[in-house]
Amino acid sequence: MLGTKVRSAHTDARYDEFMEPLSQTTNDTFTDANRPLYEVKANLFKGLAHPVRVRVLEVLANATGDLSVTDLLTDTGLEASHLSQHLSVLRRHNLVLAERRGSLVFYRLAYPQVADLLAVARQLLVEILETTQQNLANTVGLPTLVPAGAASSDAVTR
Numbered sequence: 001m002l003g004t005k006v007r008s009a010h011t012d013a014r015y016d017e018f019m020e021p022l023s024q025t026t027n028d029t030f031t032d033a034n035r036p037l038y039e040v041k042a043n044l045f046k047g048l049a050h051p052v053r054v055r056v057l058e059v060l061a062n063a064t065g066d067l068s069v070t071d072l073l074t075d076t077g078l079e080a081s082h083l084s085q086h087l088s089v090l091r092r093h094n095l096v097l098a099e100r101r102g103s104l105v106f107y108r109l110a111y112p113q114v115a116d117l118l119a120v121a122r123q124l125l126v127e128i129l130e131t132t133q134q135n136l137a138n139t140v141g142l143p144t145l146v147p148a149g150a151a152s153s154d155a156v157t158r
Contacts, residue, residue: 047093052078052086054118057095061115066099066106 048054059075060067067075073083087107090096097110109115 044093044095047090047095050086050089052076052082053090053095056083056086056090057109057114058118060096060107060109061118063108066108068104068106070104072107 048057055076056072059072063071069080069083069087072087073080076083078086087096087098091098094110095114096107099106099108
């Protein structure tokens with residue numbers, strides 16, 4: 001077939017293994033010495049790749065201590081089942097730690113660097129937005145361009 005990319009069985013197996021959650025793999029995705037660092041980093045960013053998960057991490061980063069699931073439900077406004085799924089992804093990617101205390105489960109950031117990463121991302125986004133705004137402001141003084149077809153139709157009507 002023309003234009004179809006064929007993947008080998010070896011590629012499929014490696015892709016499938018890489019895509020499995022950490023709890024289902026035999027090798028820890030974050031410490032596997034056979035994986036290039038860019039793959040390990042990409043896997044970390046998969047844990048951050050949803051706005052709800054970023055929000056949960058921000059709530060935990062701003063908390064003075066551990067937060068219960070009830071607190072997280074209140075702060076995020078999510079349904080329990082949705083929050084549970086996102087917390088599972090965050091645990092699987094080693095971004096949060098869970099601790100059961102009686103009938104409640106409490107969460108905290110697994111590493112303080114997660115809060116630092118969120119802060120750096122915010123700074124980067126602010127800088128990108130400022131640059132974009134400056135670029136837009138620089139276009140205000142540019143002359144208006146007349147479409148090529150518009151100029152010729154004006155000449156015909158005169």
